[in-house]
Amino acid sequence: MADYVKMWENLGMDLETHDLLCQVLPTAVGDVFMTQENRPKAMDFWDLVISEVHGIRPAELIEEQKKGRKVFGTFCVYVPDEVVIAANGIVTGLCGGSQFWVPGGEAVLPKNTCPLIKASVGARLGRTCPFFRIADMYVGETTCDGKKKAYEILGKDVPMYVMDVPQMKREKDILKWKEEIAEFAKKVEEFTGNEITVEKLADAIRLVNEKRRALKRVYDARKSENVPISGRDALLMMQISFFDDPARCAQMCNRLADELEQRNRDGVSVVPAGTKRILLTGTPLAVPNWKLHNIIETSGAVVVCEEMCTGTRYFENEVDETGTTLDEQFMALSRRYMKNNCACFTPNEGRIDDILRLAKEYKADGVIDCSLKFCNLYDIEKKAVSEALKQAGIPVLSLETDYEDSDAEQLRTRIEAFVEMLNN
Amino acid sequence: MKDGICRRRPWQGRTGDAGRLRRDLEKKMEEKLGVGIDIGSTCAKTVVTDANGEILRRSLRPTGWSSVETAQTIQEELAADGITADNARFVATGYGRISVPFADKCVTEISCHARGAVRLFGSQELNVIDIGGQDTKLIVISGGAVTEFVMNDKCSAGTGRFLEVMANTLAVRPEELCRMAASGSDTRISSLCTVFAESEVINLIGRGTSRENIAFAVVDSIAQKVKTQAGRVRFHSGPVCLTGGLCDFPFVTERLASAFGRPVVTSPAARYAGAYGAALIAAGLKG
Ligand code: SF4
Ligand code: SF4
Numbered sequence: 001m002a003d004y005v006k007m008w009e010n011l012g013m014d015l016e017t018h019d020l021l022c023q024v025l026p027t028a029v030g031d032v033f034m035t036q037e038n039r040p041k042a043m044d045f046w047d048l049v050i051s052e053v054h055g056i057r058p059a060e061l062i063e064e065q066k067k068g069r070k071v072f073g074t075f076c077v078y079v080p081d082e083v084v085i086a087a088n089g090i091v092t093g094l095c096g097g098s099q100f101w102v103p104g105g106e107a108v109l110p111k112n113t114c115p116l117i118k119a120s121v122g123a124r125l126g127r128t129c130p131f132f133r134i135a136d137m138y139v140g141e142t143t144c145d146g147k148k149k150a151y152e153i154l155g156k157d158v159p160m161y162v163m164d165v166p167q168m169k170r171e172k173d174i175l176k177w178k179e180e181i182a183e184f185a186k187k188v189e190e191f192t193g194n195e196i197t198v199e200k201l202a203d204a205i206r207l208v209n210e211k212r213r214a215l216k217r218v219y220d221a222r223k224s225e226n227v228p229i230s231g232r233d234a235l236l237m238m239q240i241s242f243f244d245d246p247a248r249c250a251q252m253c254n255r256l257a258d259e260l261e262q263r264n265r266d267g268v269s270v271v272p273a274g275t276k277r278i279l280l281t282g283t284p285l286a287v288p289n290w291k292l293h294n295i296i297e298t299s300g301a302v303v304v305c306e307e308m309c310t311g312t313r314y315f316e317n318e319v320d321e322t323g324t325t326l327d328e329q330f331m332a333l334s335r336r337y338m339k340n341n342c343a344c345f346t347p348n349e350g351r352i353d354d355i356l357r358l359a360k361e362y363k364a365d366g367v368i369d370c371s372l373k374f375c376n377l378y379d380i381e382k383k384a385v386s387e388a389l390k391q392a393g394i395p396v397l398s399l400e401t402d403y404e405d406s407d408a409e410q411l412r413t414r415i416e417a418f419v420e421m422l423n424n
Numbered sequence: 425m426k427d428g429i430c431r432r433r434p435w436q437g438r439t440g441d442a443g444r445l446r447r448d449l450e451k452k453m454e455e456k457l458g459v460g461i462d463i464g465s466t467c468a469k470t471v472v473t474d475a476n477g478e479i480l481r482r483s484l485r486p487t488g489w490s491s492v493e494t495a496q497t498i499q500e501e502l503a504a505d506g507i508t509a510d511n512a513r514f515v516a517t518g519y520g521r522i523s524v525p526f527a528d529k530c531v532t533e534i535s536c537h538a539r540g541a542v543r544l545f546g547s548q549e550l551n552v553i554d555i556g557g558q559d560t561k562l563i564v565i566s567g568g569a570v571t572e573f574v575m576n577d578k579c580s581a582g583t584g585r586f587l588e589v590m591a592n593t594l595a596v597r598p599e600e601l602c603r604m605a606a607s608g609s610d611t612r613i614s615s616l617c618t619v620f621a622e623s624e625v626i627n628l629i630g631r632g633t634s635r636e637n638i639a640f641a642v643v644d645s646i647a648q649k650v651k652t653q654a655g656r657v658r659f660h661s662g663p664v665c666l667t668g669g670l671c672d673f674p675f676v677t678e679r680l681a682s683a684f685g686r687p688v689v690t691s692p693a694a695r696y697a698g699a700y701g702a703a704l705i706a707a708g709l710k711g
Binding site: 390395398409410413414416417420421424 | 519531532533534535559569570571572573574575656658
């Protein structure tokens with residue numbers, strides 16, 4: 001392990017507390033990932049990245065900052081990376097996925113706030129995550145109420161820009177989102193000192209589309225009858241794609257996809273034939289939240305797809321590349337991003353259609369719909385999701401959980417019972 | 425093949441009779457007792473069946489502090505009666521199922537309750553309400569198989585635990601509370617949360633409400649909570665039956681029937697539904 005202590009110190013981190021986090025992570029990685037058999041070789045890249053998650057990529061980002069580039073931290077897949085990239089900026093995801101940060105968040109937020117928000121705020125205020133220290137500007141969005149209010153708190157500690165996401169998806173909302181993107185572009189130009197030109201934005205659009213296609217290739221390989229990769233490994237790849245350089249991400253995903261496609265030709269599977277295939281849907285699973293995948297995959301089933309922002313919603317739909325003016329390009333961006341079906345919107349029938357479609361495409365035997373505790377939006381939507389699935393004759397299990405381990409056995413009982421039901 | 429003859433088993437004859445004998449004996453060797461052990465949060469239940477699933481014996485003991493120790497005691501007791509791995513197969517269920525090292529298999533309480541209920545109530549189409557010590561389960565069974573289920577979350581409202589806490593507040597035993605409730609009426613606890621409900625009960629005591637009426641309110645609140653939970657599954661027109669620790673109290677069944685607006689059936693053996701289901705699965709195991 002390289003020595004990153006100096007770097008962390010320079011970032012103003014709380015080294016002592018951070019040490020505690022560094023101690024638990026390797027055990028978690030070992031338990032969840034290294035116990036698996038017959039993993040794809042190409043996972044070596046993500047194993048390396050996760051083993052030094054607070055070292056390798058942060059060090060790269062700092063190097064780029066030294067060259068004058070700006071780092072933008074984001075919390076939602078609605079914020080268009082393309083705009084930042086066009087201004088030679090760098091985007092990094094900033095969602096907190098560990099219980100470690102929750103108490104820090106609870107110090108300033110009500111307890112009944114979703115753990116993702118609490119952990120994100122805790123990671124910033126507790127100074128225990130290098131990514132939260134490195135980002136020069138945070139970009140928030142008006143999605144759920146909890147995040148909106150949390151951004152006000154974060155905004156006192158770090159430059160914060162909030163995009164106004166529409167609540168509906170009418171044509172005028174798509175136009176409005178285009179305006180928001182245009183305004184964001186101005187802000188990014190100002191903050192980076194770089195002009196966004198048609199050519200640069202076109203390049204950025206192509207780059208991010210390429211990353212989407214690579215992620216999609218990995219997911220497409222998971223549709224195969226055999227199971228070429230575990231859900232855990234696919235999730236790790238997906239989570240890290242939020243932090244990585246987009247070109248390298250595409251390259252690594254394509255390398256993984258090559259191997260998975262070969263496995264599919266050879267009929268190689270990481271689970272015994274007949275293992276029940278689960279489509280997971282619901283709230284995002286921020287790194288290092290592997291709890292649900294781990295329980296499902298040690299209860300006799302396998303996750304074949306995630307209908308989540310850390311899943312299909314991140315890469316489905318490409319941005320039209322034919323725009324020749326900034327205005328056209330912003331519109332193309334808006335059209336693509338507004339296709340994302342998040343529970344913050346009303347109505348949100350598109351998500352149900354997606355779930356039904358994905359269940360079929362990925363040959364899921366059952367669907368698990370899980371929301372983070374205190375996420376009202378996704379919790380309320382569970383009823384509509386389960387009704388639609390039952391109507392389609394697809395078994396569904398609705399769950400709620402947070403980042404704590406205390407409910408692991410209760411979850412396991414439900415999940416095992418669900419798998420027993422599918423096996424019957 | 426000289427020693428082939430020596431090794432030939434008595435039933436390995438060629439005549440029809442001997443063939444049948446062999447099949448019978450092989451079947452006998454295959455046939456083992458089924459033992460189901462359901463380690464719940466409050467009680468550990470054990471059911472032993474013959475190979476046909478008829479109950480030979482059943483027993484119940486408090487789970488106590490350590491489910492590992494409880495499982496060990498059960499094993500010793502069974503062994504004292506000559507029930508061992510030589511002549512029986514073991515299936516463990518309940519939240520403590522992983523604490524039974526001698527189990528041939530672990531199966532969740534959902535599947536076991538369903539299996540037990542189907543046999544106990546003699547129907548392939550059932551809606552099962554299981555009120556356990558720590559959680560309440562609702563299971564829909566069609567064609568003898570589980571098609572849907574819900575379990576309540578971390579909250580203890582609508583569970584045996586809720587009853588225990590309230591009984592404690594009233595300084596009676598849970599059984600007594602259920603009996604007293606039958607002669608109470610017209611009192612309600614509005615809060616579904618155990619902690620708040622407890623202070624409501626204390627308020628009622630302070631206001632001089634009779635214990636019978638408070639007991640009524642407690643049982644009714646459990647029934648209401650279970651009914652609310654049932655909104656998340658689709659009960660079909662088959663019978664609704666109650667399993668778990670509250671089967672022995674007719675008033676609980678009565679309040680449930682009133683909450684659901686349809687008859688609720690139960691039987692004293694339904695308390696053992698989980699263990700019985702586990703025993704049936706054990707009896708059916710091969711190898
Ligand atoms: S779930 Fe909604 S708010 Fe959260 S990242 Fe996805 S799109 Fe954004
Ligand atoms: S999980 Fe729900 S509550 Fe939490 S940040 Fe996402 S939308 Fe908001």
